Amino acid sequence: MNMAAMAEPAATYTKPDSAKGAIGIETVGMTMRFGSFTALDNVSIQVKPGSFHALLGENGAGKSTLVKCIMGFYHATSGNLLIDGFDGDVRDPRDAHAKGLGMVYQHFTLVPALTAAENLVISRADVPAVVNWDSELKDLRAFMDAMPFRVPLTEPVHRLAAGEKQKLEILKQLYLGRGFLILDEPTSVLTPDEADEVLGHVRKLCEAGELSVLMITHKFREVTNYADEFSVLRRGKHVGGGKVSEWGHSDMAAMMMGDAKPAEPASRIETSGAPVLELEGVRARDRSGLGEISIASLSVRSGEIVGIAGISGNGQMELMEILTGQRPTSAGTIKVNGSPYHATRAESRRLKVRYLPEEPLHNACAPRMTVAENIAFRSFEANGADTRFWLAPGEMRRRAEHLVADYKVKTTSIESPITALSGGNVQRAVLARELDGEVDLLVISNPCFGLDFTAVAEIRARIMSARNTGTAVLLMSEDLDEILELSDRVLVMSEGALVYKCIAAQADIPTIGQHMGGHA
């Protein structure tokens, strides 16, 4: 494609020299060691020009290490990278960009306050000191016209929906002349519809020979629908792969898991209990301070999971903050087991309320404190019914060892800082802390975000078994599949209010989707 030719004669946009359409990539015997730990062991993967290649593997299997070696963030201990069949010695990410390799990260890297056009122009390596916006806009329009999909150029990015932002991230890579793209779980922040749209466009670009793609994903559905080839890593080794059409989901899962077995989903037992959590007419300001969170009525019974579905940013985070006492309310009552609840430590202990916030390392752990100390957060001053003044390090250690073993937290030592653990293991450690002992109410937000499916299955089974033993669970999640799998009742949150409710077993996904989008 020649964008300059499609532009008006006056437009000066020319493709960067590196843009030659799709670029093929091959790693040959790539090995990466960190100290005595081998993160990548002799991995050879080929991404043919114009192919859409899926990279599968559990957390810690070496996917990130591999793409970081390709992008020049790491220098492989041994092995080579071939770019279009030639030896590609990538010194650093800048060098990778110059060679036409690009990466789209899990989270957005756009400047929210700037427009799409401004974001595109500032991402160039050669932004002039004085930007002539008229001519840049003309060039950008010419560029957009040549693309199979487009985004509004003059809107500030923060007004774009998540799907639009992800499209803009991909357009940015094309604008910068990249012929090989790494997508790191690109759909984790998108609704299913948005994901389909974005990946559909990416696939078309591959078919047109504009782009080759290596996509890290956990979602098999995306692999079968969009990828043509796949590779599987396990414990740093390339354990299999091939044409997507020739393999089924169960084969891919078997390659990823090896001999490990995921926990069976816990069965749902019939329960009926009294209301544990009750919210009436609760109002609070939202994050921006402009909007309002307004929960007319919400109740969660003992032995049921109530799922709150919704697109991120519709008040779920604020609701979590209200329930954890971090956000003041202007009206309404919150009751747990019939008594007023303000989320003080004494109340949450007496009423047996526990929390599992999203991104536990950032919201529920002190990253530099040890695993044992983090596990003690809930109980360090409890001494039966009394409180203690002196710490009890011996007891703390014994409890931590016991819980670490029970919940299969993988750590070198319980004295390791918790930030050294992988995401799944941090989540296991926090879950161990919060589910230990009797729990009447468990408030959860996005418990499986970014986890591999062994960890996901295990964590969901833990939540289900808590429910089965009579815990009331309030589950907020952006993952609709998770909500439908776990919940007894489903509520939809949109613009700070609960706008729809149904029984999970009778849920109609399109209806829920419309309410999530605020179109009903």
Next chain:
Amino acid sequence: MTVAGDIPGGQAPSRAWLVPLAGRIEGLALPVAALLAGFLAFALFLLLLGKNPLEFYSLVYKAGFGTAFSWSNTLSRAAPLLLAALCVAIPARLGLVVIGGEGAIVLGGVMVGALAVPLAGWPAFIAMPVLALMAALVGGIWIGAVGAMRQWRGVNETIASLLMAYIAIALMNHLVEGPFRDPASLNKPSTAPIAEAFRVGNLPGWNVHWGLAIAVLSCILAWILIERTTIGFAARIAGGNIRAAQVQGLPVGKLVIGFTALGGAFAGLAGYFEVSAVHGSANASLAAGYGYTGILIAFLARHNPLAIIPVALLLAGFEASSGLVQRRMDLPDATMIVLQGFVFVAILASETFTGRLDLVGWLTKGERS
């Protein structure tokens, strides 16, 4: 440690015990390396001035640590430095950077100078603890106010405490030159000298006042509070991640105000000893910069109250040698401040290495091929 064997890559379970050890080695190695780097950079600075760095460091050794006389000089300077460093280290465990301990020292000292006059007839064993407690109270309120502004109004504690130190010094000058001025103090406005009976004496057999013993004891107590009590644990959680502490329902506000007030109380106590053991009355000598050297000490000690003890001794030795170095090597009196500046930049830079050294790997090198 059955869990350790499950790690991908299969590290030997025997490595688990190395993890806390590695943490301790890192905690010691980084500040020591930073200190040496600071000394080395300062040596280059001396070379640029045409001075001999070896002569400088040997003079510092002689004047700070070489003789019994230099030791007593060093130790009596260490007392206020230890207490001033606690004023930084204790709030730092909550994630607060309080750098205005100088203000609490000054006001604590003024309190003693002013209050000693009406208490003159009291028995010393009552009056002395009252004076010490009042100095601690003033310091505690002063720095506790920084914590309260932080908690209730979101005022940055670093800037607030620094600016409040200037206010405190101005307040001292006003009080010492005005309402509390001893008419007999002509050249250097001071409060009336405190009664001889209220003067803090020397440690038995030492030429160093009791303030040193109290300061060392304070460091030990502060360490016990932070490392061995549930209150200290709650504070470390809040310092490690304030959101996690809030989700746990911990009383973050009380901790912030309590810990800043406690730090300020120690600094106020430093002011008490400066007046009742060193100067004999409150005057402008109270603002001697101990509060600022305390910042450097606390950072070098990584806010560990026990580590403050050796670091404060080292820095006190440098301050004690300042006079000799000026005379013998013809260096300006700002020399020690320049040295402290070099060390401070080095210690801040060393923070970026925290957690990046693969010490467990290094310790087990050769164990596995």
